[in-house]
Amino acid sequence: MNNPPRKKIAFHTLGCKLNFTETSTISRSFPEDQFERVPASSQADIYVINTCSVTDTADRKCKQAIRKFINQSPGAFIAVVGCYAQLRPQEIALIPGVDLVLGTNEKFDAARYISELGKKKKAEVHSCEVSASGPFIPSWSAGDRTRSFLKVQDGCDYGCSYCTIPLARGQSRNPDIGTLVAEAETIASAGIKEIVITGVNVGDFGKSTGDTFTGLMRELVRVRGIERFRISSIEPNLLTDELIAFCADNSKVLPHFHIPLQSGCNRMLALMGRRYRRELFSGRVEQVKRRIPLAGLGADVITGFPGETDQDAEETYTFLESLPLSYLHVFTFSERPGTRASGMTGRVTRETKDIRSRMLTGLSRKKHKEFLLLNKNRTAGVLFERTRSEGMITGYTENYIRVEYPWNSALAGTIRKVKLKELSGENRMSIDIID
Numbered sequence: 182m183n184n185p186p187r188k189k190i191a192f193h194t195l196g197c198k199l200n201f202t203e204t205s206t207i208s209r210s211f212p213e214d215q216f217e218r219v220p221a222s223s224q225a226d227i228y229v230i231n232t233c234s235v236t237d238t239a240d241r242k243c244k245q246a247i248r249k250f251i252n253q254s255p256g257a258f259i260a261v262v263g264c265y266a267q268l269r270p271q272e273i274a275l276i277p278g279v280d281l282v283l284g285t286n287e288k289f290d291a292a293r294y295i296s297e298l299g300k301k302k303k304a305e306v307h308s309c310e311v312s313a314s315g316p317f318i319p320s321w322s323a324g325d326r327t328r329s330f331l332k333v334q335d336g337c338d339y340g341c342s343y344c345t346i347p348l349a350r351g352q353s354r355n356p357d358i359g360t361l362v363a364e365a366e367t368i369a370s371a372g373i374k375e376i377v378i379t380g381v382n383v384g385d386f387g388k389s390t391g392d393t394f395t396g397l398m399r400e401l402v403r404v405r406g407i408e409r410f411r412i413s414s415i416e417p418n419l420l421t422d423e424l425i426a427f428c429a430d431n432s433k434v435l436p437h438f439h440i441p442l443q444s445g446c447n448r449m450l451a452l453m454g455r456r457y458r459r460e461l462f463s464g465r466v467e468q469v470k471r472r473i474p475l476a477g478l479g480a481d482v483i484t485g486f487p488g489e490t491d492q493d494a495e496e497t498y499t500f501l502e503s504l505p506l507s508y509l510h511v512f513t514f515s516e517r518p519g520t521r522a523s524g525m526t527g528r529v530t531r532e533t534k535d536i537r538s539r540m541l542t543g544l545s546r547k548k549h550k551e552f553l554l555l556n557k558n559r560t561a562g563v564l565f566e567r568t569r570s571e572g573m574i575t576g577y578t579e580n581y582i583r584v585e586y587p588w589n590s591a592l593a594g595t596i597r598k599v600k601l602k603e604l605s606g607e608n609r610m611s612i613d614i615i616d
């Protein structure tokens with residue numbers, strides 16, 4: 182007897198690296214003998230949309246994506262999962278054409294739910310409260326097999342006044358170190374050379390198991406086959422001297438730190454509910470530069486938080502200008518229902534927010550250029566990507582400089598020593614390969 186034809190399934194992810202990592206894990210749970218994975222741009226029988234709800238723009242993009250797939254393949258089964266699905270399940274269920282809504286914990290059971298269901302007249306919602314800490318579901322992504330994202334931690338207990346993540350993902354939790362070492366070994370056996378450590382608040386690793394983040398890194402670097410570990414982002418108060426020293430002394434941990442600052446004004450940091458003053462942040466940056474002078478250093482910053490005056494914004498600008506950062510990620514404040522910030526007075530107009538964002542984006546460009554020029558004529562190790570872009574192959578140095586070289590398929594997925602030559606475009610450099 183012939184097997185029934187495989188169903189075509191497509192995945193679409195919005196939001197952060199953690200979401201991409203989790204989509205990878207969800208997609209591996211669909212058996213290959215029953216489901217054929219196809220690109221989201223093509224006709225599919227099933228679409229799984231993993232959503233984000235970090236800003237109101239993110240919410241809008243989620244709704245647009247849902248409608249796009251419904252129009253692209255009328256009659257396809259539409260499953261919406263992830264943070265937006267956790268926070269606003271009924272809102273999504275009311276969109277005509279949506280069949281299934283799965284929250285933060287339930288999304289990892291998508292294969293079971295979808296196998297059991299047919300196209301619905303009304304969406305089915307499975308989304309439980311995440312206020313209690315849910316289970317930790319290990320996740321890693323393979324992507325194009327250049328690097329893998331390994332989720333080491335989920336949730337957050339910090340309660341910053343603007344943030345919906347604790348509402349969507351629950352309390353901080355992590356698995357034990359042995360579980361993550363085993364996952365890293367699986368990733369190594371797939372021939373992947375770089376692991377990006379991801380989570381909601383990775384520096385908080387160990388809270389639920391009595392370990393520390395540095396302790397985790399100590400064990401991970403022993404995994405054979407993985408040559409580079411990059412820490413995706415770490416809160417400034419968790420970037421300890423011990424961790425900086427470990428990174429300085431261990432060439433497998435890349436000299437690149439992305440540190441959320443959010444404001445360079447102490448009054449705003451207090452309103453945001455952040456756990457440090459700006460002096461702590463600058464102290465961490467100085468310590469990194471003291472131990473690893475060429476480290477790449479990035480920071481997140483929010484403009485237009487309620488109550489931010491021109492003087493506060495200027496303080497933030499001057500503070501950031503004074504620090505040896507290599508780039509900034511600038512976010513415009515957006516009010517999220519259910520957060521403390523949504524009830525705060527002193528709203529900043531859209532126009533003012535935009536002006537402040539443009540100023541900081543300009544500062545970021547200037548800082549990035551200075552950082553690239555500082556690295557000119559230096560040697561570095563580059564992991565080359567497997568994708569071709571406009572006749573070029575690209576990759577990242579240890580300290581997160583994007584480089585490009587005329588396409589050569591033999592370089593794809595390899596780590597090579599290069600000499601950085603000139604700026605090529607605004608944010609990358611040309612190179613010579615030296616071995």
Ligand code: SF4
Nearest residue numbers: 337339340341344346
């Ligand atoms: S540290 Fe603050 S901003 Fe970051 S996830 Fe936790 S609550 Fe949100």
